[in-house]
Amino acid sequence: MRVVWIGAGNLATRLGLALKRAGHETLQVFSRTEASAVALAEQLDCPFTCRTEEVLPGADVYLFAVKDSVLEELAGHIAPKVGDALCLHTAGSMPMDVFCGHAARYGVLYPMQTFSKHTSVDFREIPVFLEASDVSAYGLAEELARSVSGNVRAMSSADRRYLHLAAVFACNFVNHCYALSEEVLRKIDAPFEVMRPLIDETARKVRQTPPREAQTGPAVRYDRNVMDRQLALLEDEPDMQAIYEAMSRSIRRLAWEEKKKETDDDKL
Amino acid sequence: MRVVWIGAGNLATRLGLALKRAGHETLQVFSRTEASAVALAEQLDCPFTCRTEEVLPGADVYLFAVKDSVLEELAGHIAPKVGDALCLHTAGSMPMDVFCGHAARYGVLYPMQTFSKHTSVDFREIPVFLEASDVSAYGLAEELARSVSGNVRAMSSADRRYLHLAAVFACNFVNHCYALSEEVLRKIDAPFEVMRPLIDETARKVRQTPPREAQTGPAVRYDRNVMDRQLALLEDEPDMQAIYEAMSRSIRRLAWEEKKKETDDDKL
Numbered sequence: 001m002r003v004v005w006i007g008a009g010n011l012a013t014r015l016g017l018a019l020k021r022a023g024h025e026t027l028q029v030f031s032r033t034e035a036s037a038v039a040l041a042e043q044l045d046c047p048f049t050c051r052t053e054e055v056l057p058g059a060d061v062y063l064f065a066v067k068d069s070v071l072e073e074l075a076g077h078i079a080p081k082v083g084d085a086l087c088l089h090t091a092g093s094m095p096m097d098v099f100c101g102h103a104a105r106y107g108v109l110y111p112m113q114t115f116s117k118h119t120s121v122d123f124r125e126i127p128v129f130l131e132a133s134d135v136s137a138y139g140l141a142e143e144l145a146r147s148v149s150g151n152v153r154a155m156s157s158a159d160r161r162y163l164h165l166a167a168v169f170a171c172n173f174v175n176h177c178y179a180l181s182e183e184v185l186r187k188i189d190a191p192f193e194v195m196r197p198l199i200d201e202t203a204r205k206v207r208q209t210p211p212r213e214a215q216t217g218p219a220v221r222y223d224r225n226v227m228d229r230q231l232a233l234l235e236d237e238p239d240m241q242a243i244y245e246a247m248s249r250s251i252r253r254l255a256w257e258e259k260k261k262e263t264d265d266d267k268l
Numbered sequence: 269m270r271v272v273w274i275g276a277g278n279l280a281t282r283l284g285l286a287l288k289r290a291g292h293e294t295l296q297v298f299s300r301t302e303a304s305a306v307a308l309a310e311q312l313d314c315p316f317t318c319r320t321e322e323v324l325p326g327a328d329v330y331l332f333a334v335k336d337s338v339l340e341e342l343a344g345h346i347a348p349k350v351g352d353a354l355c356l357h358t359a360g361s362m363p364m365d366v367f368c369g370h371a372a373r374y375g376v377l378y379p380m381q382t383f384s385k386h387t388s389v390d391f392r393e394i395p396v397f398l399e400a401s402d403v404s405a406y407g408l409a410e411e412l413a414r415s416v417s418g419n420v421r422a423m424s425s426a427d428r429r430y431l432h433l434a435a436v437f438a439c440n441f442v443n444h445c446y447a448l449s450e451e452v453l454r455k456i457d458a459p460f461e462v463m464r465p466l467i468d469e470t471a472r473k474v475r476q477t478p479p480r481e482a483q484t485g486p487a488v489r490y491d492r493n494v495m496d497r498q499l500a501l502l503e504d505e506p507d508m509q510a511i512y513e514a515m516s517r518s519i520r521r522l523a524w525e526e527k528k529k530e531t532d533d534d535k536l
Contacts, residue, residue, distance in 0.1 A: 068491055163462075168498065173445045176487075199439075202442050249510075254447055
């Protein structure tokens, strides 16, 4: 298929390269940020533009991978000019309807992964969630998605909002826990590398054991002495204290629910 | 060396088996919980007891792997009866001094990992942090630690408090983010497995990129629209809303500090 990219960030870079490897042709890259447009166009071996009015017609698919806050505006500018080509956006939290009234055929292709511009990732493993305005649009989106991923499924805009929220917890908040761990280590001049075996094992463990059951540490044991001493270590860090308290309370609640469930099961 | 285990939980099980494989002899397992004592004694091929007064003398090392809340009490009962054998505890957050006045030679051997009773882990990779009451005690603790781990280093009780806190963030809070992600997925009947590539990639990414720089998602972009919509999805979950808000605020603060640092660097 012939593809035009609207956006040239991490996701456009990784998916753009995966599509290129799968044999699709990129006609053009559009980005308002010239440096990003140039960099991606170079990698995809195609022209670029920074002006919406110069976006080329004639592609089969227009892939919108831009900040949620500008997606609607760009959809309004670009989608009406592409005829019956397929317009897809890649945002987890935006409804398909941002294209409604602008594009004839449209949908969503959401690859659920965290992307870096400079680190390649194995696209075959990435779950891709699809939605489209009609059956033929869905078929085309599916063909495109299956050419790079072995893990493609349909999901409505309504459900995808929850999926994206779940991803924020499992990725962004997890990464922030790593960042705060690094902050704490800095206080004793210990390198972040020391955490690697623990980080790997924590991620590995939940392949076999549901995370509720995999929990360890002072909060799930409700070891109030340890928790109070740890909170005291954070006395100059109100943000971290707030996270520590909110997390510990929530860990405790899940553990309590889990225990109650077991007791109820025993009663049956 | 001849070892007696005080405690028969996850850590005692995993470290006990690693020490056995390394050729050390376990003389006895003590645990107040008979079922745990029996199970570990069977795996380590040794007798067990549930009574402190029956703990055998004559071992080289007494390893205390019990809840922080009972460590001091058990140290007071058992350590005075073991002569000049080495008493070690394995708790990240407890000072070495819990043995002071009870044992002649003592220290801490803290393997920083999350342990499950039923999942084996590669002990060679696990960082082990040591502290001891004197040089000869340290030497013995080091010999024991190096027989199972290739990653052994000294750390004071004062510093170890921070290390343990960093581990709570990188392991317990991370695991809880996984658990909350699963909660969210349950609302749309999606299986937790769908998160696996994202979880793996998030853990993998911080091997190369410091977590501050690796952050993605709505909070670091300060995409207020997305954040407000996601908070609205959690309206029946006050604990999760509190975590979402505390995390997002803290992610934003780190991103701002990072940006300020870059600007300051540019000015130089």
